[in-house]
Amino acid sequence: MSYVTTKDGTRIFFKDWGTGQPVVFSHGWPLDADAWDPQMLFLVQKGYRVIAHDRRGHGRSDQTSTGNDMDTYADDLAAVLDALDVKGAMLVAIPRAAAKWRITSAATARSASPRSC
16 A cells, blocks of 8 residues: 655555656545545556545545644645655546635645646
């Protein structure tokens, strides 16, 4: 299994499949990266690089008592994108609440190109 360790020591699980233009998937509560498997399998077969992570407190990522806020979730996603040297990615996210877009804009400002889906 693949993990990135954040600056506060939290291990974040991620999947990174394929090559080509990256597509990054970000899940909402209470899901994990596995929720995106059908879309990821489809796109990897079309020549894309697909990446998904389990947010802290979800799935295979560490369960933490701190950092369970949108700013830290954005920092965690940025840590994954930075570790994988992701550039020019499309970000796919489930907007469960307006605050979810903070993850999208923070992550895209750091490592990816914003694009509406």
